[in-house]
Amino acid sequence: AQSVSQHNHHVILSEAASLELGCNYSYGGTVNLFWYVQYPGQHLQLLLKYFSGDPLVKGIKGFEAEFIKSKFSFNLRKPSVQWSDTAEYFCAVTEGGGADGLTFGKGTHLIIQP
Amino acid sequence: DTGVSQDPRHKITKRGQNVTFRCDPISEHNRLYWYRQTLGQGPEFLTYFQNEAQLEKSRLLSDRFSAERPKGSFSTLEIQRTEQGDSAMYLCASSFPSLYYNEQFFGPGTRLTVL
Numbered sequence: 001a002q003s004v005s006q007h008n009h010h011v012i013l014s015e016a017a018s019l020e021l022g023c024n025y026s027y028g029g030t031v032n033l034f035w036y037v038q039y040p041g042q043h044l045q046l047l048l049k050y051f052s053g054d055p056l057v058k059g060i061k062g063f064e065a066e067f068i069k070s071k072f073s074f075n076l077r078k079p080s081v082q083w084s085d086t087a088e089y090f091c092a093v094t095e096g097g098g099a100d101g102l103t104f105g106k107g108t109h110l111i112i113q114p
Numbered sequence: 115d116t117g118v119s120q121d122p123r124h125k126i127t128k129r130g131q132n133v134t135f136r137c138d139p140i141s142e143h144n145r146l147y148w149y150r151q152t153l154g155q156g157p158e159f160l161t162y163f164q165n166e167a168q169l170e171k172s173r174l175l176s177d178r179f180s181a182e183r184p185k186g187s188f189s190t191l192e193i194q195r196t197e198q199g200d201s202a203m204y205l206c207a208s209s210f211p212s213l214y215y216n217e218q219f220f221g222p223g224t225r226l227t228v229l
Contacts, residue, residue: 004156032215044157044205044220051215090156094216100170101147101159102218 002027004091006105013081014113021076021108023091033074034092034102035065044090050074061085086112116140118221120206126227127196134192135224139208146189147218148181149205157205163189196228 007022025031035047048059055067065076074091088109092102119138127133139146144165149157160179161171165186174180178196183189193200203225207218 034217036220043222046217046219049215049217092156101149101162101173102157103159104156106154107156 002093002103004093004103004105006091006108008108009106010109012111012113015083016080019076019078019081019110021089023074023076023105024072025074025093026072027093027095029095032094033067035059035063035076036090036092038088038090040087081112083112083114086110118206118208118219120221120224122224123222124225126229128229129196129198131196132192132194133196133226134190135204136188136190137206137221138188139206140219143208143210144186145209145211145216146183147207148189148191149207150175151203151205151223198228201226201228
């Protein structure tokens with residue numbers, strides 16, 4: 001069975017700091033990878049996704065993630081965070097083709113201090 | 115609003131009662147998913163439909179849980195004989211997958227509280 005590990009459950013940063021959130025998955029086959037964000041009081045929204053091709057993917061709001069197959073990782077990055085990035089971030093995986101449901105990590109609660 | 119909608123947004127019930135939640139997917143989406151999210155955890159996949167066919171239901175938490183999508187449009191999730199441990203957010207998502215990928219769009223969820 002697939003599993004997803006997010007290493008940082010709570011992260012506190014100051015505005016303009018750089019961000020990197022770790023995500024590792026356990027599945028040896030072809031995977032589709034996602035980062036979702038949940039802003040306070042809002043529903044889950046897709047930040048970015050990887051299906052194939054360039055392992056460096058860019059998403060909305062200046063976020064990017066790098067798929068490193070040899071490390072089973074898909075870390076999320078942003079060079080300079082803003083107060084409005086305060087949210088819960090979830091990494092998720094599904095098998096290539098993605099017919100089945102997503103397997104999510106436990107999430108990282110990110111707080112940006114002004 | 116053309117996104118995924120869920121009804122009700124909040125449900126409070128007493129232990130032992132049955133509850134039913136509804137999900138309306140994005141109109142052209144043929145796949146519909148149900149997830150459960152408890153406090154401090156990521157969403158947990160329960161079941162999914164392609165059109166009206168339920169293609170995966172082994173992940174439903176117990177035989178008290180059932181889901182339907184009778185006409186391939188909206189779906190309902192029913193929990194019978196609710197228990198306090200069923201208190202959670204129940205999320206619905208929909209997608210229209212291509213050959214290569216499947217991007218799921220989530221609704222706002224139904225928060226269930228079992229007293």
